[in-house]
Amino acid sequence: MKRIAFYGFAALLLLVACLGAVVTYNTLTYSSMQIEASARRMPQVNLDRAVAALQEAVRKKTISYEEAGDWDFEPFIRLHEMLEMRFPLVHEHLDKEMVSGYSLLYTWRGVSADEKAVLLLAHQDVVNAPDAAIWEHPPFSGTVADGFIWGRGTLDDKGSMIGIFAAVEELLEAGFQPKRTVYLCFGHDEEVGGWNGASKMADLLRDRGVTALMSLDEGMAVMEGAVVNMTKDIAFISLTEKGYLSLELTAHGNPGHASTPPRETTLGILSRAVTRLEDNPMPASLPEPVRLMFRYLGPEMNFPMNVVFANLWLTQPLVLRQLASERATDAAIRTTTAVTIMEGGIKDNVLPATARAVVNFRPKPGETVAQVTERVEKIIDDDRIEVKPLRRPSESPPMARVDVPAFATLHETIGQVFPDAIVAPAMMLGGSDTHHYAGVAEDRYGFTPMRFRMDDLERIHGPNERIGVEAFGRMIGFYMMFIENAAG
Known part of the structure; x- marks a missing residue:
């Protein structure tokens, strides 16, 4: 018996030793994924011209709405007129097309017809600003104050759109001619799904047989203080985004007087269904873009975090538990469930015949809209609840690759413009127009070329949206260098 115990203990020691050896080896060979970007000077830009254009763009209330009857297209028309006036060379040398009446498609023809194209994306529309009274400066004023341009759309996404226009205008003034054809795609309804823009x-380009090497749209950015115990800024590049699904849950019953209620009312039935969904969140896992993010960040971290990320085969349960403890990181590892609307009765002593709830889901990569819907129905498990999509859903698009020249070009350009930042792939938790171009661009990346502090994120769709004048100039320089690197 003692001999058996001894051999068991020896086997355990050997297992621990082997485990330690594997962990140590993985950590020591955990090489950096950063590249040494070639040194380039930031190009000179006519910042006054660009700032004036962005101010005017902000003043155009290009607000998008869910309901077709709520739209006012006059601001879009005025915006297009301003663009023609402010950027004459763009409109002289590029072919302009209007799509669905208000989306803008520009073609900058390259000298080589055999080269795959490059797509630059942004959107014209913005969300409304019902909280205007608490803004430091009026949301549609385009005020320049304290080193910032203030107003709705400066971050999302007129800043990028005007930045791209300004970059192309600067390159045309310098006589630059791209080798690859460059398409500028500016949708007018991104905030409501982008289905008409x-x-x-994308359908038009696909029908014409256009195949693009890559697309670059809004998305992640250079973040300050995004990761604990990392002193450097991190330039996150979105490789994909989560899908979008809003399900309407409707409970049906018999109306009547509240003095003689049934055992279960429609509101009670609906409440239990919603509670089941919140009590049974979608399962957690590490999506591939999140795993890649850790692969790029891990080697730049100190002990013990570098050990943790070098050995996810062993530490993944601990990592998932930690990520699940915070709202923002929990959303990166699962399809989220958010109850956004509940409504039913209209009088305090009347039983409603129907009660309705809307639950928003953001399917993570690898989970389809159909799979999420099926899981919702199983969790609710109540034939009295009707489940149907509220509006057209969208799937999480295929993930862009990191082992291709397109990603290396983007990585290189970020290194040239933000030389102190660590570059890391990631996944965007929200949505953009990017997913529409899955059949056109081979790889689709999301990166907004500017620095964000964590509190800046609240300005997007919130009060006091603004962009630094200096940061806007750097954004323009980035787009100039990216076009030269990717298309030149």
């Missing part, structure tokens, strides 16, 4: 432009 980006989707139609």
Whole structure:
């Protein structure tokens, strides 16, 4: 018996030793994924011209709405007129097309017809600003104050759109001619799904047989203080984004007087269904873009975090538990469930015949809209609840690759413009127009070329949206260098 115990203990020691050896080896060979970007000077830009254009763009209330009857297209028309006036060379040398009436598609023809194209994306529309009274400066004023341009759309996404226009105008003034054809795609309804804007432009390009090497759209950015115990800024590049699904849950019953209620009312039935969904969140896992993010960040970290990320085969359960403890990181590892609307009765002593709830889901990569819907129905498990999509859903698009020249070009350009930042692939938790171009661009990346602090994120769709004048100039320089690197 003692001999058996001894051999068991020896086997355990050997297992621990082997485990330690594997962990140590993985950590020591955990090489950096950063590249040494070639040194380049930031190009000179006519910042006054660009700032004036962005101010004017902000003043155009290009607000998008869910309901077709709520739209006012006059601001879009005025915006297009301003663009023609402010950027004459763009409109002289590029072919302009109007798609679905208000989306803008520009073609900058390259000298080589055999080269695959490059797509630059942004959107014209913005969300409304019902909280205007608490803004430091009026949301549609385009005020320049304290080193910032203030107003709705400066970050999302007129800053990028005007930045791209300004970059192309600067390159044309310098006599630059791209080798690859460059398409500029500016949708007019991104904030409500992009189905009449980006989707139609993508269909048009697809029908023409256009194959793009890559697309670059809004998305992640250079973040300050995003990761604990990392002193450097991190330039996150979105490789994909989560899908979008809103399900309407409707409970049906018999109306009546509240003095003689049934055992279960429609509101009670609906409440239990919603509670089941919140009590049974979608399962957690590490999506591939999140795993790649750790692969790029891990080697730049100190002990013990570098050991943790070098050995995810062993530490993944601990990592998932930690990520699940915070709202923002929990959303990166699972399809999220968010109850956004509940409504039913209209009088305090009347039983409603129907009660309705809307639950928003953001399917993570690898989970389809159909799979999420099926899981919702199984969790609710109540035939009295009708489940149907509220509006057209979208799937999480295929993930862009990191082992291709397109990603290396983007990585290189970020290194040239933000030389102190660590570059890491990631996944965007929200949505953009990017997914519409899955059949056109071989790889689709999301990166907004500017620095963000964590509190800046609240300005997007919130009060006091603004962009630094200096940061806007750097954004323009980035787009100039990216076009030269990717298309030149």
